[in-house]
Amino acid sequence: MSRPLPLLGQMMDRPLSIIALLQYAARCHATTEIVSRNCEGTIHRYGYGDAYARVQKLAHALVSLGVTPGDRVATLAWNNHRHFELYFAISGMGAVCHTINPRLAADQMAYILNHAEDKVLFVDPTFVPLVARLAGQLPRLQAVVVMTDRAHMPEAPAGFETLCYEELIEGQPQSYDWPELDERTASSLCYTSGTTGKPKGVMYSHRSTVLHAMAAGAAEGVGISGRECVLPVVPLFHVNAWGIPYACAMFGAKLVMPGPRLDGEGLHEMFEAEKVTITAGVPTVWLNLINYLRQSGKRLDMLKQLIIGGSAAPLAMIRTFEEEFGVPVAHAWGMTEMSPIGTVGTLKLADEGKPADERWLLKTSQGRMICMVDMKIVDPMGNRLPHDGKAFGELLVAGPWITSGYYENAEANAAAFDDDGWFRTGDVATIDPDGYMRIVDRAKDVIKSGGEWISSIDLENAVMGHPKVAEAAVIGVTHPKWDERPLLIVVPKPGETPTKDEILSWLSSRVAKLWLPDDMVLVDELPHSGTGKVLKAQLRQAFRDYALPTA
């Protein structure tokens, strides 16, 4: 059946474009700074104007390396100015910027580079040894470029020839004739963290990236604007640093990048020196920062917003920042598949006047639904569950910056969408009538005990409030009567040896009796993924045959 053409609006047909964000910044924020700590140990600073000049040269350099539109170009780098340049030059010329997590194991890294068929690899000097491990395994790769100048070039790893970034762009023409791209053109590629299985590739477009950057600039989102100074602790290889580099260019924010120094002291130094107002990162980096602040007596008074995401932020952490250091915290949830912003934990006007305990409760939720990210929770048959803050089920999402299919991965795609095309997050959640969403657990991590579901996240958050506990994980262990029962695995604070009784009695006033773990073990450390998440699958494997005292 043919449909009559609708009456169209008469508005300019201008495609959303990544390079246009930087062109704007270069034009109107030429001297607004991008500051970064480099691998060479120095602080590099320049304005968006100079950054754009170098990006144009870099685009010519990419052409000289044989990169053409649609090619994948990989990066293996910290948050620094050259990495920022690559974001814009690669996507701007129509190629795909594929950021790789340097913390991946060698075999995972080889898998990803081959799966993406990356043509060129840009690598920070620090990570050249990682490349050495991949010798002979990357048949498609045509060039490796080390992101430094000649003076700092490390020796080429065995099996590779290397080019020098600064030499490559030196002498290239000053201006590049950017193609006008369809806004659905692929712009960048990022693989998931591999917490629950093999990393899967998500292919972003110019359209999704620009719309997502607008959400990051929304007062309702992260509030990035020309009046802010933003330091993404979250790496540029972790879902495009949550979109921050794009949003900073789009809104002309000062951008500060910490390079390799993500320790408390290194971060604090940059917060203070550059007067950072907005920052974002995962819970583990914030734990280190809190420890450093307490030890050193330092403050964070310039910060207006600190975003915690990537894993659940324990209440203790949120309160410490807000009450002890006066830093407003927003808990956020997202996924590689979602560019990543899904929810942001600012309170509504009507909630700001609520009693403190209610506010803290809302603050520990993963945040509120934002417009353009549709959410539903469903039961195992796919029926929608109410948004009453109590019913929980698998969370599905839909929206213009959400994946419509993993890159070249038919197997994963077969399971990833429901019949209406919504994406299955793999997270189990509640949503309340005001749109506050709370992750109960990953579907794979939830502990199924005699028909009841126990949230490992809730237990972990409660335990992490105990003064003797540094980190904690809870997994389900097979139980003859209950199917599964929780086992608590605790990393004590230095010098502390919490007992099982101590911890269970701490928990007993905080969670339902049926949720109390059947046993506790102390360990020196927990296994983490490249993005700092506890690898529960690995823990389950390690404790597979653990004999619970209750069994």
Added chain:
Amino acid sequence: MSRPLPLLGQMMDRPLSIIALLQYAARCHATTEIVSRNCEGTIHRYGYGDAYARVQKLAHALVSLGVTPGDRVATLAWNNHRHFELYFAISGMGAVCHTINPRLAADQMAYILNHAEDKVLFVDPTFVPLVARLAGQLPRLQAVVVMTDRAHMPEAPAGFETLCYEELIEGQPQSYDWPELDERTASSLCYTSGTTGKPKGVMYSHRSTVLHAMAAGAAEGVGISGRECVLPVVPLFHVNAWGIPYACAMFGAKLVMPGPRLDGEGLHEMFEAEKVTITAGVPTVWLNLINYLRQSGKRLDMLKQLIIGGSAAPLAMIRTFEEEFGVPVAHAWGMTEMSPIGTVGTLKLADEGKPADERWLLKTSQGRMICMVDMKIVDPMGNRLPHDGKAFGELLVAGPWITSGYYENAEANAAAFDDDGWFRTGDVATIDPDGYMRIVDRAKDVIKSGGEWISSIDLENAVMGHPKVAEAAVIGVTHPKWDERPLLIVVPKPGETPTKDEILSWLSSRVAKLWLPDDMVLVDELPHSGTGKVLKAQLRQAFRDYALPTA
């Protein structure tokens, strides 16, 4: 030549949609209030949840009136909840919401209704008498609906039958099956103010409207969010109230609408009662508000942001709000053709530390360029002029929420675009290296004196700082030697009679000697357009034969 298909991103293909904004608000801000003063004199309040329920009924009612996708449906109404409902129901069903300025002369109104071929007209009870004037002139119109309940229905104007809004939606089904629209579908129509000629129609799309709403929600834009309470003084018939209703739904802001009471007392009452944090309007309403505040000794302490746009905001007004009442002001510039946001006058991070006089100067600029609205200034041959803050020329713009052609107006379209498809604003401006844009004048209003251009706006702003002046306009009058020289037309404050000497000596320290007006006349009032702008063409006509003492 056929181009190879680009590698596409794999992101969901979800069209930007106006009804989706309200669906979001209904879902996550069901109880966040929309408060309005109605024509009946009462305050109406409900949440986005109830608003959406009524919008669905209204869509059914539109269908019952024979409205189909692409049809134009006109409104003639104040800012109130029924007008808000019409915005979403009409656009949501695929029809075009055509807002009409009730302050237009009868012939202009008839011209616009016929030009748009409006099928149905929704009208506030207050404006029914205006409709009476159009009897026999609207052959296309099929129905007139009065926006009230049965009890308040006025008599039908001679020559029309009228329907009652509340009766029409009463008993309609509760849920409407919205069509999935291509995002370029026409959503709404607004005619320009008619300051310089016949009003011209601008046809917005769902895409342009949603992108523009995101810009209004940007911290860098107006900062509308779920933590704010927004009162648009700017009418819903003036470029969609600058996009505020859409942005409020999209970000879940409380929305307060003042209905017919735009006087200082009426506004202040609502600001205070509803704890408004953000407001926006044209200079004339703010003048009234300032007068009221001074007389009554009232304050505006809850306001976090006051936007002035539509005409140039004099420094005196900006300073009064900021210094006397502690309200942060942002000067903004836009056009019907631009949805309307073009620039917003917040200062950059780097400018906030500047000396007061430099900051005031920046604050009187029309604001900064924002991303997605490209701007250039050109000389009469169309050559680009530098962004140095000094060179001035006609301002041209391009971007996804800017018109690509007036609705059914080939004549206007022939002159409105340059060869690259940029839109000619008709304004003359400077742009500085940081993107601050300053309107020198409208091209038609600028005074051409012996090769030099004199800015009528600058002169007016300087004169309006004089304590005896209520309002002022400057026009060019023919001069035998200089081609044109400025004539100053002043409305004195009540009880004041400023002399020409007084005013010229006030001016002499503020503008170049060559700019000093050749004469001054006192008048009781200036002619204004429906949106409160001084009609310079009318003044030029009235003073066409004025004999300057210098001639």
